Amino acid sequence: MSLDRRSLLTATAATALAAALPALAAPTKDAVLATMRRATAFMTDKVANRGGYVWSYLPDFSRRWxxxxxxxTQIWVQPPGTATMGHLFLDALHATGDEAYYRAAENAAQALVDGQNPSGGxxxxxDFAGEASTRRWYDTIGKNGWRLEEFQHYYGNATFDDAGTSESAQFLLRLHVEKGDRRWRPPLDKAIAFVLDSQYPNGGWPQRFPLKDEFHHHGLPDYTSLITFNDDVAAENIKFLLMCLQALGDERVIDPIRRAMDCFIICQQPQPQPAWGLQHTVADLKPAGARTYEPKAFVTHTTAANIGQMLTFYELTGEEKYLARLPEAMDWLQSVKLPPEQAHDGKAWPTFIEIGTNEPLYIHRKxxxxxxxEYYADKNPAGTLIHYSSFRKIDVDGLRKRYAALKAQPVAELAAKSPLKLRGQPLPRYFSLGEVSVSDLNVGDIGAKGKVTDDQIAALGAGLNAEGWWPTELKATSHPYSGDGSxxxxxxxxSQTRVGDITDTSPFIDPKPAIGISTGAYIENMIAMIRWLGAK
Known part of the structure; x- marks a missing residue:
């Protein structure tokens, strides 16, 4: 996952800025709308590449990430990238009625369509410069990102990792139903077909598709064809298919949704370790390794996430099979919790648990x-990686409470409101204001995620510079490519740094961050203003 590039001017930081400035006049609706328009014009007119975006830029655009x-020549699909911006534009359209945001959303969608893999993902x-440029990037910058193993090969296919394909597909669906514009239906249909075609008969999905058997990963068989739970691959695909059922009435997706939910059941391992791994083998459904710092093991945060998903599947269906073995999994999570003196920064669960022993595995590198x-696993908790934690914070009590609440709820109430029974229902009006979960697809409340104060909004207006962007610390930087490593x-x-030597192109935290343009800052500040408008 990405490093954090938070804006200095999010709602919390805007409070601090407001306190440091002279008293600011209370914002008016017209002033807020003008700030939103000016910031958006800069992004669409000065920053966008054929409608698409990366995550951050130096002010002179000499470097971008x-x-x-x-x-x-490149744009980013992985959030918070081009599809995230598209969702934000549609949210701004709904909040303001300004058609300029719809045009910006169309441009973002066209950028995604222009870069859609022939497979549909x-x-x-x-890279708008074409295949040769893409390969050159992978053979230089991508190849030398030590910790970013997913970028070290150019597969030429599409990925479900980090929700890039899912978010793009959801955005195209949203744009298609927004005004019924048939222009977006063919690429949307390609995306739907990609999700359906890539699903295994047992209901799981690989990380990448079409499958590429010729690659080996640091001497090991490539992991991208395995059934993937990591980064919510299966959950995101189920969410997208539910949206297609709800908004399009496409009943082709019902069986794939059912098989996908049941794959969580069949991949849960037997006692005495009733848990899940990041990925599982297709043939025998056993936990498998992924990147070299993700060993073959049971994984505590993935097990907790899968418990949460199966509670959601019960909400969708009312079917007891999704709850049947969850107490075993929750008991197992509790059993592998570290004693208080071994917890790490408040994280009391080891990330990886050895198969057969229930002992923690800790990840190191040299x-x-x-x-x-080289990355390697052992049982020494000292000196572990900082870019991929060997420790997790897990709310087992919260899972138990949710389980108990669902068990106490009449099944008929759950089944009556299941999205599996809904057809032709509108999608939420707002996607950027909070996580859109499977269980609340019919709710879109602009004011749902906390109050934004007048002072915070005034600070956002004051913080927008003369060019139309919010100056933001670009805390993540990287070494420019300078040749392959020695x-x-x-x-x-x-062993405990985010980046290696000068040839490592992985991002790291800059001790003296440059001030630059952040797509994430723009998104967060726009969300704050949309919330403020919704509360008026």
Missing amino acids: GEMEAYP WNYLI GSNVVNG PTPAPGDY
């Missing part, structure tokens, strides 16, 4: 770059 440094990024470096480790200890 998604999860890794990007070429000027999307890669992490789109070397200085992708060529000479087989000989560079001097120094890189």
Whole structure:
């Protein structure tokens, strides 16, 4: 997942800014609308590349980044990228009625359509300069990102990782039903077909599709064809298919939804370890490894996430089979909790649990770059990675309470409001204001996620600079590509750093961050103003 590039001017930070400035006049609706228009005009007219976006830019556009440094010809699909911006534009349209936001959403959609893989899904990024440029990026910047193993090969296919394909598909669905514009139906149909075609008969999905058997990953068989729970791959696909059922009445998706939900059941392992891994083998449904710092093991946060998903599946169906073995999984989670003296920064669960022993596995690395470096697992909790935590915080009590509440609720009430029974229902009007979960697809309350104060909104208006962007610390940076790494480790200890030696192109936290343009800052500040408008 990405490093955090939070804006200095989100609702919380805007409060601090407001306190540091002289008293600001209370914002008016017209002033807020003008701030939104001016900030959006800068993004669409100065920042966008054929309607698409990456995550951050230096003010002179000499460098730009998604999860890794990007070429000027590239846009990012992985959130918070082009589809995230498209959702925000539609939200702004609903909040203001200004058709300029609809045009911005159309441009974002066209950028995604122009970069849609022939299979119907999307890669992490789109390069408008073509295949040769994409391959050059993967052979240089991507190849040398030591910790970003998912970028070290160019597969030429599409990915479900990090919700890029799911978010893009959801955005095209939203745009299609917004005004019934048939222009978006063919790429939407391609996306639906991609989700259906890539599903295994047992209901699971691979991380990437079409499958590519020729790749090996650090000497191991490639992991991208395995059944994937990591980063909510299955959950995001189920959510998209439910949206298609709800908004389009497309009954083709019912059986795939059912099989996908049942895949969670069949992948839960037997006692004495009734848990899940990040990924599972297709043939025998056993936990499997993924990236080299994701060993073959049971995974506590994935197990907790899957418990949560199965509680949601029970809400959707009222079928007891989704609850039947959850107490076992919750008891197992409780059994592998570390004693208080071994907790790490308040995180009391090991990320990885060894198969067969229930003992924690901890992840370390040695070397200085992708060529000479190596990740490995052992049982020593000292000196673990900082870019991928060996410890997790898990709310088992919260899962138990939700389980008990659902058990106490009459099944008939659940079945009556299930999205599986709904057809032709509108999608939520707002997607950016909070997570859209499977269980609340029929709710879209603009004021639902906390109050935004007048002072915060006034600070946002005051913080927008003369060019029309919010100056933001770009806390994540990276070494420019300077050649492949050396087989000989560079001097120094890189075992607990985000980045290796000077040849490592992975992003890291800049101790002296540059001020620049952040897509995430724009999105967060626009969300704050949309919430403020909705409360008036």
